[in-house]
Amino acid sequence: MSTGQAAASAATVVHALGDDAPRTLADDVLDGLTAPFKELPPKHLYDDHGSRLFAEICELPEYYPTRTERQILVERSGELADLTGASELVELGAGYATKTRVLLDALDAAGSLRRYVPFDVSEPPIREAGDEIAARYGIAVHGIVGDFERDLGLIPGAGGPRLLAILGGTLGNLPPGSRRHFLRRLAGLLDDDGWLLIGVDLVKDPAVLERAYNDAAGVTSQFNRNVLRVVNRELDADFPVDEYEHVAFFDREHEWIDIRLRATRDHVVTIGALDLAVPFRAREELRTEISSKFTRRRLEDDLAAAGLRLERLLTDGEDLFGLALCRPA
Incomplete structure (x- = not known):
C-alpha cells in the first residue's frame, strides 16, 4: 500500500455512456x-x-502482443517509474488492467503513486479491477466508462506528474489521419511533466x-x-x-x-x-x-505531427512489440 495513503474500499466510476x-x-x-x-x-x-x-x-498461444507487452513491462517498469516519477496513471482501454498492475507495482514501490484513472467502453472491468486496485494500493481510483474518441474531457485534471497509457494495439486500430488527430488530443492532456506510454505492434513476418x-x-x-x-x-x-x-x-x-x-x-x-x-x-x-503495425520511422512521424517526441522505444528481444515512451516536444 502506498505510503501515507488511506486504504480505499472502492473505485469511483463515472458513466459517460448514457442515453446517447x-x-x-x-x-x-x-x-x-x-x-x-x-x-x-x-x-x-x-x-x-x-x-x-x-x-x-489475450491468453491464446498465437496472440503474442499481450504476453510480449507484459514481459516488457515486467522487465522495464522500474525504469519507467524512475523516468516519469508519475503520481497518476491514466489508462485508455484499461479492460481488467491485467498488464497495468505491473506498472502500478513499480510506481507504488517508487512511492509516487496516488491515483489510477482507468477508461474503458465496458463498465464491468472498470468496476471489478478498479475496486481491487483501490483496495490493494490504497489509492484513489477514478474510473470512466465511455468512448475515448469523444469523452476524453471527462478525465480529471492532473494532480501531479501524469503517465497516460494506451497499451495493446489500440492506437493501431485508427487509420493514419485519425491516429494523428487522436495523438494531438492526447498531447493536450499532458502538462510539461506529463508522459505518454503507447503499445505499438511492430512490422514483422x-x-x-x-x-x-x-x-x-x-x-x-x-x-x-x-x-x-x-x-x-x-x-x-x-x-x-x-x-x-x-x-x-x-x-x-x-x-x-x-x-x-x-x-x-x-x-x-x-x-x-x-x-x-x-x-x-x-x-x-x-x-x-x-x-x-509500426516501424520506428512511422511512429516518430506520427508523434511529430502531434507535437510529441519519442524518448525511448522499449522492445522485446525479438522485436515483436514495443512500448513507446513519449512526452510533449
Whole structure:
C-alpha cells in the first residue's frame, strides 16, 4: 500500500455512456452500412461479452502482443517509474488492467503513486479491477466508462506528474489521419511533466501476424462476429450471425492487419431501429477493424505531427512489440 495513503474500499466510476450510446451506434451503423464498402468501427466489438472474449484472446498461444507487452513491462517498469516519477496513471482501454498492475507495482514501490484513472467502453472491468486496485494500493481510483474518441474531457485534471497509457494495439486500430488527430488530443492532456506510454505492434513476418488473428480455437472469430450480435440486440436487426466468416489478413501496402466479416450467401439485413434494409451479396465483406503495425520511422512521424517526441522505444528481444515512451516536444 502506498505510503501515507488511506486504504480505499472502492473505485469511483463515472458513466459517460448514457442515453446517447445507442444513438452513437445507430449513427455508425447508418454511415458504415450505407457506404460503398461496408464497415463498422471496432469500438462496438467491446460490449461486456466482447470484452470477455478479448480477455480470452489475450491468453491464446498465437496472440503474442499481450504476453510480449507484459514481459516488457515486467522487465522495464522500474525504469519507467524512475523516468516519469508519475503520481497518476491514466489508462485508455484499461479492460481488467491485467498488464497495468505491473506498472502500478513499480510506481507504488517508487512511492509516487496516488491515483489510477482507468477508461474503458465496458463498465464491468472498470468496476471489478478498479475496486481491487483501490483496495490493494490504497489509492484513489477514478474510473470512466465511455468512448475515448469523444469523452476524453471527462478525465480529471492532473494532480501531479501524469503517465497516460494506451497499451495493446489500440492506437493501431485508427487509420493514419485519425491516429494523428487522436495523438494531438492526447498531447493536450499532458502538462510539461506529463508522459505518454503507447503499445505499438511492430512490422514483422506476415505469417506471425496472420496467425495471431486467426487462432485455431476460433475465439477471434467469435469476437469478430460479436459486433453483429451487438447491432442485432441494440438496433433490432436480424444479421444471421453464424452465416458470416471471420477474415483476417496482412495488407502489405498499408502494413496493417485487415479484419472483416464475409457473408456466406445473398441476403438482406433489416435494422428496425433505423428502418433500413441492407443487402449483402454472397462473399461480400464488412470491415470491422484494422490493426496497424509500426516501424520506428512511422511512429516518430506520427508523434511529430502531434507535437510529441519519442524518448525511448522499449522492445522485446525479438522485436515483436514495443512500448513507446513519449512526452510533449
